[in-house]
Amino acid sequence: MTARLVVLISGNGSNLQAIIDAIVNGQLDAEIALVLSNRKAAFGLERAKKAGIATHYHALKPYHDQGRDRCAYDADLATIVQTHQPDWIVLAGWMHILSNEFLRHFPNRVVNLHPALPGQFPGAHAVEDALTAYQRGEINHTGIMVHLVPDERVDEGPVLATAIVPIHPDDTVERLAARMHAVEHKLLVETLQQLK
Numbered sequence: 001m002t003a004r005l006v007v008l009i010s011g012n013g014s015n016l017q018a019i020i021d022a023i024v025n026g027q028l029d030a031e032i033a034l035v036l037s038n039r040k041a042a043f044g045l046e047r048a049k050k051a052g053i054a055t056h057y058h059a060l061k062p063y064h065d066q067g068r069d070r071c072a073y074d075a076d077l078a079t080i081v082q083t084h085q086p087d088w089i090v091l092a093g094w095m096h097i098l099s100n101e102f103l104r105h106f107p108n109r110v111v112n113l114h115p116a117l118p119g120q121f122p123g124a125h126a127v128e129d130a131l132t133a134y135q136r137g138e139i140n141h142t143g144i145m146v147h148l149v150p151d152e153r154v155d156e157g158p159v160l161a162t163a164i165v166p167i168h169p170d171d172t173v174e175r176l177a178a179r180m181h182a183v184e185h186k187l188l189v190e191t192l193q194q195l196k
C-alpha cells in the first residue's frame with residue numbers, strides 16, 4: 001500500500017529531495033501529502049513546490065508574540081498534520097523539538113533522521129561535535145541514525161537504522177557534513193522503504 005507521508009523540514013531539504021527522487025524513480029512506494037516548514041525561507045519548500053507537493057509554513061513567532069507557548073503551536077501543528085492523514089511523519093531536518101502535545105497524536109508514527117549514532121551527539125551540532133571528538137582522539141567514526149520519536153527526548157527513541165560514516169584526518173565540518181548528507185539520503189530512503 002502506498003504510504004502517505006507528511007515531511008517536516010526547516011532548511012535546505014536535501015533529504016526531502018532524496019525522498020521525492022526515490023518516489024519519482026519508483027524506488028519508494030509513497031506519496032508526500034504535505035511538506036511543512038517552521039521557517040519561511042526553507043529551500044525545501046521550493047523543492048516541494050517544484051515537485052507539485054502541497055506546502056505549509058507554520059510559524060512559531062505569532063505564538064510567542066501572543067504570549068502562547070510552544071504547546072499551543074504543537075497542538076495546531078498536530079491539527080494541520082492530521083488533516084493530511086499521514087501514515088508516517090518524517091522529520092527531515094526539522095529543527096523544532098516536538099512536545100507531547102504533538103507526539104501523543106501520532107504514536108510510533110514519527111520518524112527522525114539524525115546525523116549521529118545512537119547515544120552520541122544529540123542536538124543541532126552533531127557534525128561539529130563529532131569532528132571535535134575525533135580531533136581529541138575520542139572517536140574514529142561517526143554515523144547516521146533513523147529512529148522513532150516516542151517522546152520529548154531529543155534525538156532518542158527506538159532505532160530503525162544506522163550507518164557508519166568515517167572521519168578523515170583532513171576533514172573540515174563542511175567536508176564531513178557533505179559525506180554525511182550523502183549517507184543520510186540513502187539511509188532515509190532505505191528505511192522508509194522498510195516501514196510497515
Ligand code: GRF
Nearest residue numbers: 012013014015093113114115
Ligand atoms: C540533516 O543533516 C539531518 O540529519 C539534520 O538536519 C539536516 C537537514 O539537511 N537533522 P537537509 O535540510 O535535509 O538538507
